[in-house]
Amino acid sequence: MFRAAALAMLLSCTAQAAEPARIRFGLQDDIAPFVMPDRHSGLMVDVLRDAMATQGITADFLYLPQKRTEEALRKGVVDVTTGAKPVMMLPGVMSRWPITSFHNLAITRRANLPRLDSVADLARYRVTAFNGASRMLGQDYRDAVQGNARYSEPLTLQSPLLVLKQVDVVISQRDIFNYYLDRQSYLREGDFDLVYHDILGKPNEYWFAFRTAEMRDSFERGIAALYKSGDIDRIFARYNKAYGTSREFFRPLDCRFASVKPKDC
Structure with a gap:
């Protein structure tokens, strides 16, 4: 009887050990093609899923508005938030280096507005920006747009x-802008050659905050494994073919792991 009980316990422990571990990522829900909740995919989703799979861990995803991802980590709803910075007072541990980079640009039609010299110029035009831009792009940006009655953040x-000539400037990361441009129905009017003005300062880089150091270490080992195997290049190639997506979003990772690093790392 004792042997039977011991054997049952051993089998139970073995079964539990065989079950794959899981990590829950809280992802911002409005940054396609990096996160596409309706398809349960996206460049970031696929990279995270495949990186964790190299460690025998299943990645689960919860898609949230950006301002709710921190709260989800604090309440234990997710194990990882992907929009953290070292200055934030978040529970758990921070990744050792930044993971993603948002290089936001002021985008105009060349025929209408071929030149912008500084962020202060935005005060004079019809501007639409990604939601939360006035919180994230610094004081000079806020000063430029706060008195502009023709500024919006839908x-x-x-x-x-x-x-469609209904605004003069769109503030966005290039890949996100192009994704939404290509996938919304509208009638293009006249010349739509575009100019991407780099007037908004340095890219915003984001760290990941993990509930435990063990989760962070597993993630970082998984990312290193994707680069070593070349699988990450295949993911990038797939999204470039489907959506024209660049590698810019994961520039911090390329600077750390790629065999050929981007300029100015």
């Missing part, structure tokens, strides 16, 4: 408004 980026 919940979903309205890229087509630019080619």
